[in-house]
Amino acid sequence: MDNSNNVNPYINTIPKSLYDYNSQFNELEYKRFTELMIASNVMFVNKTPITSQVQSVEDFMYAIDVQRINDIKNCVKLLKGLAVFRQQCDHDQLILIKYGALEIHTLRSISYYDYQNEAFNIAIDENNTTVLQLTLLKQFGCDLYNNFKLFLNSLYRLYDMDDNILNLITVIILFNPNRPNLKHQETIKLEQKVYMHLLKRYLTMKYQNDCESSKRYLQLINTLLDLNFYDKRYKESSMSRPTLPALIHEIIVE
Template sequence: MQELVDANRILKTPMNVACNVPSDAEISFLDVVRITDLAMRRIISMVKMLSFFNEQTQSDKIAIIKGSLSELLILRGVMVFDPVRDVWRHDIYQGSKEILLNFDILKKTPEQKHYAEHKKFLLSFDDKWRRNENVMLILNAIALFCPDRPNIKDVTKVQSCQRRYYNLLKRYLETQCSETESQQAYDSLLQKLP
């Protein structure tokens, strides 16, 4: 668990991305693209800090990252989404005010159907778990080590890593609530993953 928390530090630091607007103005779609690009780079850096990832062959590392990057980005979005204000909360610059990315920015994408599906996914997370960094980090690790990704050669090794994170999630939830509630939460959270 500590390794996930340590690796996550890179994602918690302000982004220092060049946005062309002050923090209280509306963010453009191009700014969102820049922020997303930087977030993906930081996710890759975070993943490279995980020992289970570094134990994989080079070709499997590439397949794991290619196959999981968009899912990890979406799960990161769950962690910073404010369902009351319908925004993602980000610190862009060190010492700056928090930037609020309005969810409606997704309406500017060519695929309108993704807007509704994405919002439904974000809102499907119980606040208790959305705000629990440990739970969300373990879910990220489970998604990362999905053995069904295209081009993975050593499926058994990747599956073994994923199984360890399944077990970690189960044990962690058992420390957070009753046995019945932890099992319900475990089942509910795993149903959200592909």
């Protein structure tokens, strides 16, 4: 997907003065980072035996809906584990969840994406996992399939099988000050900057190379544009489906 004409609002929003150290978190950073890691435990993907493989688009959509609902519910649990989210007014909490949940689902689908076999391994219940081959997306158009495959493969390499990176990107998406009708936009913007700063710091400590960490940071932040694109595509296509699970309907209907 070509985003060359898009301006990414997430880039260059953190003061450079915050990057004067690169060996360890300070006390406040460590407290915020640790809180996020604990809250993010709800997003852990349980590994269950593979017992089936999806053969039809209908079954593909059903399995994705199951996982999407699970991701949305876990996203809410994660947010409630963060003091800064609980401090937001009820109105803004609902807005952040409503407009961020599907992007989070798409982002975190990388955690159950089988890179080698180009498939999603979706846990249907505690005892069964079904395999969804990415090629089934070709029935929605080859462009969608090719672009989404490139996105997943790129994200897979960028997040480096590191859940800490995935968790930080998750809250950066959730605390998006550009969501519509927020009452306390500046407060949300500040919290997003804090987590963007933590991501930058974490990458610096992880790779111990300013050039590598900066490159990865920018590439990770640029994935937010792709997530927004796929969120819009999903909402548009979902409106033509005869039925939708109640929770997903509530999320996508303006």
